[in-house]
Amino acid sequence: MEKQISAPRADGVRTAILSSRFESIARKMQNTLFRTARSGILNTAHDFSCVILTPDCRLLAAAESLPSHTLTGPDIMCRTVKRYHPDLKAGDCFLHNSPYEGNSHAADHCLIVPVIDAGGTLRFFVLAKAHQADCGNAKPTTYVADVADVYEEGALIFSAAKIQSDYKDNEDLIRMCRARIRVSEQWWGDYLATLGAVRIGERELLALGGEVGWEALEDYAEDWFDYSEKKMVDAIARLPSGKRTVYTAHDPFPGVPEGIPITADVEIDSEGAMIRVDLTRNPDCTPTGLNLTEGTSSSAAMVAIFNGLIDHTVPVNAGSFRRVEIRLRENCCVGIPRHPASCSVATTNLADRVSNPVQRAIAEIAPGFGMAETGPIMPPGMGVISGRDPRHENEPFVNQVHIGVTGGAGTPVTDGFLFIIHAGNAGMCHIDSIEVDELHHPLYVAGREMQVDTEGAGTFRGAPSIRAEFGPIEDCTMKVLYTADGSKNVALGAQGGGPGAPSRALKAEKDGSLTTLPPCYGAALLPGETIVSYSAGGGGYGSPLKRAAERVLADVKDGWISPERAREVYGVVVTGSRADDSLTIDAAATGETRARLSAEKTGAA
Known part of the structure; x- marks a missing residue:
């Protein structure tokens, strides 16, 4: 064209x-x-x-x-x-x-x-x-x-x-x-x-x-539309031409005990100013609610393309869409579903399993563009809560909460967006206010906090995981339904970046003991019981040994990575203590450590 x-x-x-x-x-x-x-x-x-x-x-x-x-x-x-x-x-x-x-x-x-x-x-x-x-x-x-x-x-x-x-x-x-x-x-x-x-x-x-x-x-x-198309043409022209096939997989799930493998064939045609994504080599619709719709299949690929261009001056409309071609097939789990296939979860799980390989493929074709993988989606921290509210004459309540989800992917120019929630909404949704959630629902949030050493390491790191714990107030029972991915297949890095941490779900019993929960579950909670949610971390972009030492130090000061991880993964030697705010970089030791780790990595390769 x-x-x-x-x-x-x-x-x-x-x-x-x-x-x-x-x-x-x-x-x-x-x-x-x-x-x-x-x-x-x-x-x-x-x-x-x-x-x-x-x-x-x-x-x-x-x-x-x-x-x-x-x-x-x-x-x-x-x-x-x-x-x-x-x-x-x-x-x-x-x-x-x-x-x-x-x-x-x-x-x-x-x-x-x-x-x-x-x-x-x-x-x-x-x-x-x-x-x-x-x-x-x-x-x-x-x-x-x-x-x-x-x-x-x-x-x-x-x-x-x-x-x-x-x-x-x-x-x-x-x-x-x-x-x-x-x-x-x-x-x-x-x-x-x-x-x-x-x-x-x-x-x-x-x-x-x-x-x-x-x-x-x-x-x-x-x-x-014409102006937008021209901006898209200019953005694609900055990329090299190339093709990549990238694989990923949704975790095992009820109805798909082996998981769902996903293949994305991505082509950048710089001279013709086109980006093409072929999703036709994927399984048929599954006996689950995970199947995508025509709209979410195409949108999932397109959001990865627009993010991967690293040029947010390109207007998102039908004009710029002229330079994108998404190939789908009927009766495909990431294509065009046939009735009566269920598409109940079509905006999140498999949609992100389309976005992530596409944005990683762009990074492989065009270093300096694309993204690592965003953390897989839907831990209990964004589950749907339901029950009856004793504060309001036992009226029924049903609502989805966004109490704790992170997962942003590292990019060529920034660390992962902490509260992106998932690839498909690109950070447009909001994380809940604890006070508002507790005001609206018979809900008690015991706490939420970032988790150390859970980020995908990289020149620009992925977002770390967040732990969230919540349950019903006194005199109330609550059901929490969620459909989590990412406990097995984690977010991968790009251009030498590392993977993010897996998601996890647990139930805290009244005696304080913890029970591991499956990825798809409807947890019935009694007063005194809570559900504990760990969101998935995002993948990193670029070698962690090239991350600015000052950025590593800042992450140690924030408690997002430990001094041990700073030394062993990023090659940055940090001395001092957080307790008295004396943390600092040992420049000489950092130079030696990075040189040693780089040599070891080169030798292993």
Whole structure:
């Protein structure tokens, strides 16, 4: 494919101004949802996304949305709305969460509104995707991995269902959700928050069209896509051409006792300005809830590409997407699922097992680009808690918590993002406030702390693990459901970087004894019992012997690595004590140690 880009139809200043206007509209949508949602997964963890698409369903603006939600999927979902509802009208709104038609997983309820001008012409789509605390699953969790199919999963599935006409609710659908969802009032509040977001987007776009004219906005969209494509062309041109095949595997799991091997074939075509990822050489859909959707399969590869470019001036939209090709196949666990395969956990576990090898492949092809692997996902520290709250007349509660997750991967220019949570959301979700969690739920957090010597060592290290311990308050029982990966297959480093530590899950009994828990579990906790979660550490990038000694010293001072690890892995000899703040580098001993370790490594190679 040639690198030629169309000549712009408008001046750059106007394009920049309109780009800012569209991003501000997407941010208004997000701010509305964030400030008015009821469930903690939305108003604390920020697990939602708001986007604007063109009338032909191309992603135009996404503000601070989750990549796993938005890079691919909204386009498919809006095309689904057009296919089932060709006569769109002002006041329409559609509820869509079908994993077989573009959505991420059933727990992500999407509201889609066509923006229709006064003359009845479709001008844009606005879409808000909000992760639900409960979506009607057979178990009180939005992540059900140990199921054979969607029937066993049990979630309500809506395929472009019209939930509003002429701005009025379809009470039939509302009753269905209220009857099936355990925390119906919480769902209702989240529905209203999401509805407010899309209606504000609709209002603002209609006002913008009236202000500058619809033709000007059409020209802007094409100019913005062309500019974005050119930025992507320039970014790819900085990389060498090459191909790599990288392998990884999800841990053994109920339904897949040998685990799930994943292969990613990655090609950088610098001259043709294309990056291609082939995921077709992977297993068929599995009898688990781990299968990816078309949207999450593509988005998982694309987030690794955009991160791996190390150029965040490239706009993320349908224009830059022209230079990325993702090959998928039907009935593949990291491809396009066929009904009735369950995709309950499609945003996290296997999605990260696509992102990680792609970003590591870029690092192998192009040193100075790409990333190491991000820590595998979903320890109990981000499990779904449920039960009845004795403080509020035993009302049921269900919510996902983000009490303790780290895992950021080392990059060519930075240490791992400490609280990235996982590769697919790229750090856009938030870690919970302990005080807010304890206020909202009958939950007691016994503590959380970083774990020493758990980082993937490197010139730029991965994030260390975090330990989190929590359980129910007195007079309360609590179930914690989680679907952890990474206790066996850890995050690998890139360009000589080391692996991160594995994840772990334990139950602390009333007598203080600890019981090791399996990777997929629903732990029922009684008062006085807690669950102990260790998140996975992130992989390191580059040789640890090349890490700046001052950075190693800072990590020792922070208690993230021990003096012994500093000496044996990084070759940095630290003297003194943390107790009296006298830690310092022995420069002469460090030079000798690094020379010895380097020679040993060279000899071993």
